Amino acid sequence: MSNLPPGMAEVPEEVKSNVILSTVDFVYNLARSYSLWPMTFGLACCAIEFIVTGTARYDMSRFGMEVARPSPRQADLMIVSGTVTKKMVVPIVRLYNQMAEPRYVISMGACATGGGPFKEGYNVVSGIDKFIPVDVYVPGCPPTPEALIHGFITLHNKIKKQSVRTVPWYRKDYVGQIPIPVLGPDIFSTDPAKMRQIRDINMQRLMASRAAGKVSIAELRHAGDDEVVVIRNTGLAQDMTGWQLHSGQGERRFHFPAGFVLMPDAEVRIHSGPEAEAATPNDLVWTTQRIWRHEGDTATLIDAGGAVVSTFSYGGN
């Protein structure tokens, strides 16, 4: 008896030339790596080099890869060949989700890898790997067909190292679906964690811009029988108890009613003149006399502590 491990039998001499013993992994990987079907899928300039890779001079069929399938359901390999834009990444993620496992992604060219020459563009995604996992990156702008073929060979080698026991898509807890991004004011991922993160940053920025904002006199209409001073709040809500509005050098003074709060982004209008009228809670009447001089005047807004918050001048002087 030979010293084979338990459970293994020796191959009889006469069968040896007819039988090849191998591992499941080897056969499985060999079959898979030499019949990778790419998806017919071109995004930009790089796609032309991908097409050319399929033609006579470069002849992709040497690698068993000439069967380009237009349907993602039948394809094993997605070659992201070109600039990925925000508008296009939505269908790309959807296509990726539709591909059956095992599936592979080659990021072809500078654009697909990191945005390339167009990275700073407002509609360009900085690399497809921000959205879907990539197996092989092929550098170049565009990569020559030779470079792409090198990418194929690299992918083949990668596949050959995989094992059925460890590949993710046979695991029980494997999901494999990527949340499809949404085009809002700008693209955002629908992954809940990411959405929360985006919202938190946006809220922080809102608060910061609010804190930097302030109450100020935005406008003064002195003509007509209804004179109006518009005071606008671009910051946080402001209690205006004790605040005053002065005309000129402080000859006439308007006192804000106690408890009056100016909300963010809201405005309060102080009316004066014969037709002054309080139409809404944010319209306050100063007096039915005219306040503002036509030839020029200054309005000053003063807070409860007596500090000048904002001034507004118009006319000659």
Next chain:
Amino acid sequence: MSDAQSATSLPYQDAVPGAVLAVEKGLLDDSLIVAPDKLVPLATYLRDHEGYDMLSNLTAVDYLKFKGRTKADRFEVVYHLYSTRRGGRPKVLKVRLPEDNPVAPSLISVYPGANLQEREAWDLYGIRFTGHPNLRRILLWEGFNGHPMRKDWLEPYYEADVKPFKSRHPDGYHAWAEDRNPWGDNVRYPDGFDPETWQSPVQTVPLPRHGGNGVPGAIKTERLVVNMGPQHPSTHGVFRMVVELDGETVTALEPEMGYLHRNHEKIGERNTYLMNMPYTDRLDYLSSMSNNLAYAIAVEKLLGDEYKPPERAEYLRVIMAELTRIVNHLFSVGTFLNDLGAFFTPLLYTVRERELILDLFEAASGSRMMCNYMRFGGVARDVPDGWLDQCRQLVYERLPAKIDELDRYLTGNEIVQQRCVGVGYLSPEDAIALSCTGPQLRGSGVPYDIRKAEPYSIYDRFDFSVVAFDGCDVYSRYLVRIEEMRESIKILKQALKQIPEGPIQGGKGGYTVRPPVGDVYSRIEAPKGELGFYLVSDGTGNPYRYRVRPPSFINLTALAPMCIGNKVADSVIILGAIDIVLGEVDR
């Protein structure tokens, strides 16, 4: 601009009183400043009485940071009108619009070709065109935050207004753009935006509704809306058509684009003039040399005579441009046959010849596709030894035989004829009105070729004819491409015979050019049609406005009219015969 001009000395006062507010002196062409409300009558007059039958280019400029401009005339819509009969320089109309609520009248009623270009101006600049039947965003999506080409709209990775950025030059320090952006990615949201509550505005593409088939007693049928693309093998990239069908007949079609909108123009305004050269390669990436040529000529026009290229460079340019035309048409014919169903085999034949020309490009420029070969006032480098002989061998022996071979296999083929003859009809009048150019226009029997109509470079020296076929169908467009390759060979033979020795770079060369203040529209006959560049210079080393007039984008205006009434399978070859390249359509 001369405000002092008395009203009587202004042009067109008799025809359309009050239309022209002023005449602005330009570097090449004077432009008429037109009152917005008189634009349509003036354009109608120019079209009907002065022969300006084609609206070639329509674009907008934001003069926010330009010297001498105020809020009252911040925006400007520029129109370039040409005459397809006379050729020559354009009539330039400009409409100035204020900062708040910029509204211009739509020119669709006069020039239907304004359709897509007005939508683009709305999308990127937020200029409304009253009377436009379908003023939707075209390159971006509904709901996008702002109008990105405005000068005060900053992209998420914004660093500085113009290059070279301080972070790179002269003492570069390294910082990822992602790290400078709070979201760590190429995005920006309005403050306080909450993704969870986002409701997308309606995105569905509106299709013009036609009444029922109207025949009393006919079978009641239902219209079916089919979406093709953006991932569809027939759309030559990421293009989308929404087709409404009655049975198999197309009753309405709406093109959707922008899936490859990579902000060429915004990036172009940040770049220096020379930095844009490699970007032009990536417009119509099948014919980068032509794009280089168009851009180089445009900047040279801005720079003046000093940058006139020397003889040898002019010849090299023409040789490259004509080789590019052959490359493009070979590829276009191959993919067109693909669309017809002859999957891949014809393409294998055409790509084989294309490869040989690409070898020449690679030897001359260092790259197969993205040549980046032309410079202002010349070309980047001379061709290597033996290059011209290799080129001669190709031009004299191989290519003519191979074009004949293609012709023999395809042109008379019964299936090709059955599928193509009479499909996608576009009358010559419509073709001009819809601003079509290139093989699409010449396939409608209009012999309009910018190499003859307004010769540039040294095209006036060569003997060649303008190919036109008057079938007005897909087949004629195919024939035009085959014949144009032969004409290109003719030009190449002459150029290869005449090419002199000598320098290849005129002007001062150097990296930075600073053209004088002014604007220029310059165009060439690219393989796909009229490729124009509209450049506005503010006297600095960066273009203030950098606009590309992409032929295949504007040729797409005719897609819906050509497809309606045909079968849905034909819409695929009609699109194929327009010969679009998405890099150029979406930019």
